[in-house]
Amino acid sequence: MSAGFRGIAEQLRTQIERGFYAPGTRIPTEFDLAEQFGVSRETVRRALALLKTEGLLGTARSKGTYVQHPPVRLVIARYGAVANASRERADLGPWETACAEQGIEGRAVVTAVERESAFPAVAARLELEEGTEVVRRSREMWAGDRIAQLQDAWMPAALVEGTPLAGTTKVVGGVYAAMAAHGFAPGHVSEEIAARISMGTERERLSLAPGAWVLELWRITRDQNGRAVEVLRTVANASMSAFVYDDLPIGSAGRRDQVIDQR
Structure with a gap:
């Protein structure tokens, strides 16, 4: 499927809110997400950056990009x-x-x-x-x-x-x-x-x-x-x-x- 970065962010946001990705778990890599959504890695990168700004995702060397815990x-x-x-x-x-x-x-x-x-x-x-x-x-x-x-x-x-x-x-x-x-x-x-x-x-x-x-x-x-x-x-x-x-x-x-x- 093809979608802009905001659409991808919305789909990932929904999956996080519904528990598909639990707090603390790692989400798929940029490469895997690009293949899943049929877009470039740059588009995926922009979607992830938006979710990081919103506080839903974090990044750490030990576990890559992961779902933040609730407040x-x-x-x-x-x-x-x-x-x-x-x-x-x-x-x-x-x-x-x-x-x-x-x-x-x-x-x-x-x-x-x-x-x-x-x-x-x-x-x-x-x-x-x-x-x-x-x-x-x-x-x-x-x-x-x-x-x-x-x-x-x-x-x-x-x-x-x-x-x-x-x-x-x-x-x-x-x-x-x-x-x-x-x-x-x-x-x-x-x-x-x-x-x-x-x-x-x-x-x-x-x-x-x-x-x-x-x-x-x-x-x-x-x-x-x-x-x-x-x-x-x-x-x-x-x-x-x-x-x-x-x-x-x-x-x-x-x-x-x-x-x-x-x-």
Whole structure:
């Protein structure tokens, strides 16, 4: 059969969605696909490039072109469970736990831990004076052989002094478990998410094509006394991360602390 590259991409997309090619499996070579569809290898190459841009396919030296796993689903309710140090697999943080439950090899890699002065966006969210000393922890969240998220977390230096949160190594079991262990257990969180075009080095680190979209999430964590103890900024590959907010109250029960941002 003969088809343009968009038609070929559509047929492969349908096969992936219907499970003909399972996540993690290798798809046929460009040569085999060219023979199957009766087109040139260049046409096949353009179809595969489109599916890679959409996040459906990936490429690795060890397995050629393969079907990407679905986005890692991060359920907001998970964070309360992860703060419990006695839970099963307590050595894993939220990202690693979510990946493990979905059969994906996930890991969190600390790339920097530094002290700095709180700039306006961070100071406002932490309810601190601008310039107050904070500890910034930067991490890469990996899913398989790709970085799915870039994270920067800021905490008041005076609060985390002398705890693993101010150290330069990975916090085993996750930040929330460490907070709970040192007397400022998380009480509740607020999050805001927006989609935007990827920029500069983040696009390179996330292996995104020019013009690809990311999800930018800002999360404020407060302890059980209402004090802001952490602000987190996550820049996520939009095809590899899904943020799930389930069982939320609506109606009069949901209007408490409601804020409408009309900026």
